[in-house]
Amino acid sequence: MAFSLHSLLKRPLQSIVSSTVCQTSKIHMNIESIENKTKSTDNISNNKNPRRIDTHHHIIPEFYAKAVEETGGDPSGWSTPKWSIEEAKEHMSHLNIETAIVSITAPGTKIYENDKKKGRILARKLNEFSNDLVKNNAKQFGFFASLPPLTDVEGTLNEIEYVHSTMKPDGYTLFTSYGLGQYLGHPLFRSIWTKLNELKSVVFIHPSEAPTPMVNRYLPQPLIDYPQETTRTASDIVLTGTRAAFPNVKIILSHAGGTLPFLAQRIAMAGSIPSLQCSRQSHQILTDFRSFYYDTALSSSIPQLMALLEFADPCKILFGSDVPYAPLPAVIDTTKSLDSFFQKNKIGKYKNLWQNINRGNAKILFPDKIQD
Numbered sequence: 105m106a107f108s109l110h111s112l113l114k115r116p117l118q119s120i121v122s123s124t125v126c127q128t129s130k131i132h133m134n135i136e137s138i139e140n141k142t143k144s145t146d147n148i149s150n151n152k153n154p155r156r157i158d159t160h161h162h163i164i165p166e167f168y169a170k171a172v173e174e175t176g177g178d179p180s181g182w183s184t185p186k187w188s189i190e191e192a193k194e195h196m197s198h199l200n201i202e203t204a205i206v207s208i209t210a211p212g213t214k215i216y217e218n219d220k221k222k223g224r225i226l227a228r229k230l231n232e233f234s235n236d237l238v239k240n241n242a243k244q245f246g247f248f249a250s251l252p253p254l255t256d257v258e259g260t261l262n263e264i265e266y267v268h269s270t271m272k273p274d275g276y277t278l279f280t281s282y283g284l285g286q287y288l289g290h291p292l293f294r295s296i297w298t299k300l301n302e303l304k305s306v307v308f309i310h311p312s313e314a315p316t317p318m319v320n321r322y323l324p325q326p327l328i329d330y331p332q333e334t335t336r337t338a339s340d341i342v343l344t345g346t347r348a349a350f351p352n353v354k355i356i357l358s359h360a361g362g363t364l365p366f367l368a369q370r371i372a373m374a375g376s377i378p379s380l381q382c383s384r385q386s387h388q389i390l391t392d393f394r395s396f397y398y399d400t401a402l403s404s405s406i407p408q409l410m411a412l413l414e415f416a417d418p419c420k421i422l423f424g425s426d427v428p429y430a431p432l433p434a435v436i437d438t439t440k441s442l443d444s445f446f447q448k449n450k451i452g453k454y455k456n457l458w459q460n461i462n463r464g465n466a467k468i469l470f471p472d473k474i475q476d
């Protein structure tokens with residue numbers, strides 16, 4: 105290769121660490137770190153309640169489960185679990201989750217990609233349900249609004265306008281792709297990003313079915329394809345210049361960014377290959393990737409956490425559980441694994457991160473929702 109990729113990529117990563125991108129968070133971390141000098145590590149060792157804020161937490165209203173079943177079931181090959189408010193609260197209590205920002209997972213309104221009217225009606229019904237849930241349990245729940253399939257641009261813009269002015273959601277759920285494999289940097293979605301940017305929205309990107317067949321019957325898509333779908337759409341957003349064009353949108357990637365922390369430098373090579381004519385240079389691509397928030401849902405093995413912590417901005421890592429699509433015992437295990445990692449790394453460069461991942465970072469991201 106004619107250029108030194110390492111030298112190209114080394115500089116921006118170092119400069120990002122000392123940049124002011126996350127200045128508010130840094131101040132917050134400093135203040136918290138004083139408080140937490142004893143508290144954070146004590147919390148872990150004494151197993152005190154971390155008062156987690158869960159930004160990856162799904163609800164499944166009965167009318168939605170029925171609609172999924174009637175339209176042929178979840179195309180990812182995953183079965184739709186049972187859900188109730190009571191059970192959700194029980195799960196939260198087991199996991200020390202004080203507040204859950206709830207969302208509808210895939211396929212969501214995509215079950216009606218070929219029927220605009222039904223897609224719009226379902227999005228509205230889901231938002232009304234979520235809004236009622238929050239109104240009746242304000243301390244325990246917030247919500248990311250559902251939108252019609254994004255290929256219905258007019259319907260999506262109308263729903264954003266409606267829920268923003270009437271319900272004040274904590275953000276919006278987008279899926280990784282729509283239509284025939286149109287990822288989120290597709291020009292069709294430009295006006296939607298413009299609107300979300302105007303509103304300075306939080307956007308929660310959740311993986312949805314991949315436009316590829318299942319590997320085999322043992323591997324429903326959420327196990328192997330979902331992480332890659334997150335990587336594909338994040339790369340699409342960045343390499344098309346969409347991320348850079350709409351900097352006010354705060355984007356959360358599910359599951360520690362899928363495979364993004366592992367592949368980021370490889371993908372960033374696109375900015376250094378002249379024949380590709382990519383509008384972003386390698387160091388800009390890495391900066392854009394690091395502007396994302398990353399949740400820890402089902403992603404707390406040591407290799408996953410090490411990759412995430414070495415790549416992401418520590419002010420932008422959020423706790424996620426993925427209940428109830430992941431069964432409670434599995435989520436308890438992954439949560440224990442998260443706690444245990446920071447228990448073993450409570451000194452050194454990861455100190456104080458445990459409390460910020462569980463609560464501090466989300467508190468800054470949702471200042472209207474979380475005030476204490």
Ligand SMILES: [Zn+2]
Pocket residue numbers: 160162209310426429
């Ligand atoms: Zn999920």
